[in-house]
Amino acid sequence: MDSLESYLFIGLVLFCFGLYAVMTRRNGVAVLMGIELILNAANLNLVAFNRFGGLSEQLPGQVFALMVIVMAACEAAVALAIIINLYKTFQTIHIDEAREMRG
Amino acid sequence: MGEITFIVLAALVVVTAYFTVTSPNLVHAAVALMGTLFGVAGLYVFLYADFLAATQVVIYVGGILVLIIFGVMFTTQIGSQVMVKSSAPNRLASGLAVLVLFVGLANIMRQAPWHRGELVAVEGTVKTLGTSLLTRYLLHFEVAGVLLLLSLLGAAYLARREHG
Structure with missing residues (x-):
């Protein structure tokens, strides 16, 4: 429980699942979920290193993780706007169907 | 417990x-x-x-x-019927690639000489986080605010209903 490796391992598992989702899912929203998993894995690593790396005066890892959460919120909003546009243009969000820049 | x-x-x-x-x-x-x-x-x-x-x-x-x-x-x-998954060969190849990556990264994780400080007792991070956000990380904080505003505008612009 109080070891760096256990947190890193959970982060690694989350990252691998997220990567697998991004590689195999063919629905835009499902790919977005995979990206959220990857961001969570990165955040978990940052906070774990902050805790176990002896950096606890100004909490750089936690500030960095906060910035990642802000970025994830921005990314989700813009990605869903794009997905809704894609759906309006192609009537599907199967990402292999979207091959043109102009519908 | x-x-x-x-x-x-x-x-x-x-x-x-x-x-x-x-x-x-x-x-x-x-x-x-x-x-x-x-x-x-x-x-x-x-x-x-x-x-x-x-x-x-x-x-x-x-x-x-x-x-x-x-x-x-x-x-x-x-x-x-919503097609969610890709074809079986693609899934197999992706699974193998991710498995190889997993084993490699796990090995690196086990062997790397991570820097370790001593564990200190922490009582509440809110004050520390607030202070460092408004002193040392002020620029990051402001940039994050601008990024939020821009993405809000961008998302609203992208998802708006077309007129005419």
Whole structure:
């Protein structure tokens, strides 16, 4: 429980699942979920290193993780706007169907 | 007690992440993702990151997940078969690639000489985080604010209804 490796391992598992989702899912929203998993894995690593790396005066890892959460919120909003546009243009969000820049 | 809670949280994170990745129904996947996000928030509590755990619940579970479910509902036709997964060879190849990456990274993780400081007792990170956000990390804080504003405008512009 109080070891760096256990947190890193959970982060690694989350990252691998997220990567697998991004590689195999063919629905835009499902790919977005995979990206959220990857961001969570990165955040978990940052906070774990902050805790176990002896950096606890100004909490750089936690500030960095906060910035990642802000970025994830921005990314989700813009990605869903794009997905809704894609759906309006192609009537599907199967990402292999979207091959043109102009519908 | 703490040990058991940690193991339960870790198992929750891994199992729900698995369902997020494999469930053919996107709404089920979104609910599983909620479990993962809650589990990660619990792990933050174990890492003495109380403010971050609260932020995780509020922003991820309350904001991003709702957006994702909106996206699923908006773009799924009722009764139509939604193709979620790619073809079997693609899945096999991706699974192998991810497995190789997993084994490699796990080996690196085991062998790397991580820098370790001594564990200090932490009592509440809110004050420290607030101070460092407004002193040392002020520029990052402002840039994050501008990024939020820009992405809000961008998302509203992209998703607007066309007139005429």
